[in-house]
Amino acid sequence: DTAVSQTPKYLVTQMGNDKSIKCEQNLGHDTMYWYKQDSKKFLKIMFSYNNKELIINETVPNRFSPKSPDKAHLNLHINSLELGDSAVYFCASSQTQGQTQGAQYFGPGTRLLVL
Amino acid sequence: GESVGLHLPTLSVQEGDNSIINCAYSNSASDYFIWYKQESGKGPQFIIDIRSNMDKRQGQRVTVLLNKTVKHLSLQIAATQPGDSAVYFCAESHTGNFNKFYFGSGTKLNVKP
Numbered sequence: 001d002t003a004v005s006q007t008p009k010y011l012v013t014q015m016g017n018d019k020s021i022k023c024e025q026n027l028g029h030d031t032m033y034w035y036k037q038d039s040k041k042f043l044k045i046m047f048s049y050n051n052k053e054l055i056i057n058e059t060v061p062n063r064f065s066p067k068s069p070d071k072a073h074l075n076l077h078i079n080s081l082e083l084g085d086s087a088v089y090f091c092a093s094s095q096t097q098g099q100t101q102g103a104q105y106f107g108p109g110t111r112l113l114v115l
Numbered sequence: 116g117e118s119v120g121l122h123l124p125t126l127s128v129q130e131g132d133n134s135i136i137n138c139a140y141s142n143s144a145s146d147y148f149i150w151y152k153q154e155s156g157k158g159p160q161f162i163i164d165i166r167s168n169m170d171k172r173q174g175q176r177v178t179v180l181l182n183k184t185v186k187h188l189s190l191q192i193a194a195t196q197p198g199d200s201a202v203y204f205c206a207e208s209h210t211g212n213f214n215k216f217y218f219g220s221g222t223k224l225n226v227k228p
Contacts, residue, residue: 004158040123040220041123041153041202041220041221042218042220042221043159043204043218044218045215045216045217048215056215090158090159092158100147100210101147101208101210101216103149103161103164104149104161104206104216105161106151106158106159106160107158108157108158109156109157109158
């Protein structure tokens with residue numbers, strides 16, 4: 001009964017490969033996010049989708065492409081992986097009421113290591 | 116971009132003492148704030164939130180104080196327990212910046228038994 005789940009938990013891959021991370025939430029929220037946490041624990045938002053529509057797209061290389069097939073899922077595909085992509089990637093979700101945001105609930109993270 | 120929080124400092128407290136974790140933010144338009152707890156190997160966990168129309172909000176063993184004049188937020192943990200050891204993040208957002216939260220760099224809390 002995990003609220004926000006991500007797969008895989010660990011991902012080790014070679015430079016240049018393409019990989020995907022999946023996220024699912026069962027909270028009934030309408031907004032989902034991807035965050036990147038670096039080795040210094042700094043959390044930075046990458047993307048946000050509201051009702052399957054992209055609403056936040058921070059300065060992220062276009063090698064990163066999010067996809068939201070429905071409100072409960074937000075996947076992240078990364079092309080041509082680079083060493084600097086190594087980080088922990090967190091998915092989160094929240095419920096929005098008009099212009100007011102609700103608290104974000106995070107998944108357990110995907111630890112990506114690019115060799 | 117926004118500037119929230121400090122470089123990762125560490126706070127060490129004795130079990131049973133009260134802890135106070137501080138956070139500064141730079142955007143005076145911010146109107147919604149959240150404190151998160153992140154244990155090693157896990158995702159951030161929601162602790163408590165506060166909107167800008169309030170100065171104080173209490174939860175179970177936790178209190179958040181908001182001082183909009185100096186753009187400062189604090190998290191007070193009463194009777195700190197070993198299970199409180201984690202990195203604590205503040206996050207801020209404002210209504211005109213739809214769902215975009217900016218996170219501080221975090222404070223590591225060590226609770227000594």
